[in-house]
Amino acid sequence: MSENKSKLAININGVSKNFGTVQAVKNLDLQIDAGTVFGFLGPNGSGKSTTMKMIMGLIKPNSGNLNVYGIDVTANPWDVKKIVGYVPESPRLYDFLTGLEYLDFIADVYGLDAHTKKTRIDEYLEAFDLENRENEMISGYSHGMQQKIAIIAALLHKPKLLILDEPLSGLDPKSARIVKDLIHKLTSEGVTTILSTHVLEIADAVCDKMAILYQGTKLAEGTPSQLRKESKMPDSTLEDIFLKLTGTNDIKDIVQALGK
Ligand SMILES: Nc1ncnc2c1ncn2[C@@H]1O[C@H](COP(=O)(O)OP(=O)(O)O)[C@@H](O)[C@H]1O
Numbered sequence: 030m031s032e033n034k035s036k037l038a039i040n041i042n043g044v045s046k047n048f049g050t051v052q053a054v055k056n057l058d059l060q061i062d063a064g065t066v067f068g069f070l071g072p073n074g075s076g077k078s079t080t081m082k083m084i085m086g087l088i089k090p091n092s093g094n095l096n097v098y099g100i101d102v103t104a105n106p107w108d109v110k111k112i113v114g115y116v117p118e119s120p121r122l123y124d125f126l127t128g129l130e131y132l133d134f135i136a137d138v139y140g141l142d143a144h145t146k147k148t149r150i151d152e153y154l155e156a157f158d159l160e161n162r163e164n165e166m167i168s169g170y171s172h173g174m175q176q177k178i179a180i181i182a183a184l185l186h187k188p189k190l191l192i193l194d195e196p197l198s199g200l201d202p203k204s205a206r207i208v209k210d211l212i213h214k215l216t217s218e219g220v221t222t223i224l225s226t227h228v229l230e231i232a233d234a235v236c237d238k239m240a241i242l243y244q245g246t247k248l249a250e251g252t253p254s255q256l257r258k259e260s261k262m263p264d265s266t267l268e269d270i271f272l273k274l275t276g277t278n279d280i281k282d283i284v285q286a287l288g289k
């Protein structure tokens with residue numbers, strides 16, 4: 030039992046979050062093993078971003094407990110942020126800094142020494158195909174370039190947990206490929222990654238395990254193949270399973286929501 034616990038990156042028990050009358054997350058239980066890629070899958074408004082923000086201590090739950098690598102998030106939100114890298118949905122950077130100035134600033138916030146800072150920034154700029162563009166203003170970067178700078182900024186302090194909210198949305202195929210490869214590389218180094226997506230193929234391709242969220246509730250959880258088996262639709266696509274689990278016949282609405 031204690032051995033199992035030490036391998037958990039995330040332990041969430043009975044977590045709920047309301048915004049006024051909106052129940053964004055309802056009584057969520059979730060355990061995520063360290064060194065794995067976990068996906069939150071669900072249409073817009075299903076509680077994915079809210080759950081991610083609670084995991085890193087940006088917003089507090091109304092009830093329940095969240096534990097990250099043994100740290101109680103509500104009691105120690107500061108300690109959690111030191112080991113987490115977070116890329117929000119559509120991150121906003123500082124338009125009038127260059128990419129390099131922005132990364133330099135973030136590295137200083139994390140207290141990296143000059144050598145470590147330079148080594149890591151150079152390494153990631155190259156990996157993300159951004160070398161020779163780092164001295165241009167962020168305002169002139171494409172959406173994909175800004176997304177990549179935001180991901181680099183989240184990695185500079187070598188987090189144990191990476192939280193990516195809709196990381197591939199709006200990325201061109203080459204950038205998406207770089208991000209997918211990066212996630213695999215980080216996993217091989219023992220990093221835990223949580224990502225959200227409403228694109229089912231992404232979850233299938235990248236995640237070891239996933240939870241399907243719908244209206245703040247976890248409908249199902251498992252590896253892609255477990256989900257196929259449990260839904261008794263072994264040959265089906267994740268989309269078929271999702272439609273079955275949400276119990277809706279109004280396929281058009283869901284497909285539209287998923288495509289947003
Ligand atoms: N800061 C907030 N204030 C009010 N309502 C919010 C806030 N954040 C999220 N919500 C609501 O909570 C629900 C879940 O939102 P969210 O977690 O962003 O879903 P998802 O990321 O799956 O699209 C939605 O109904 C959303 O409108």
Ligand SMILES: [Mg+2]
Nearest residue numbers: 077078118194
């Ligand atoms: Mg969201």
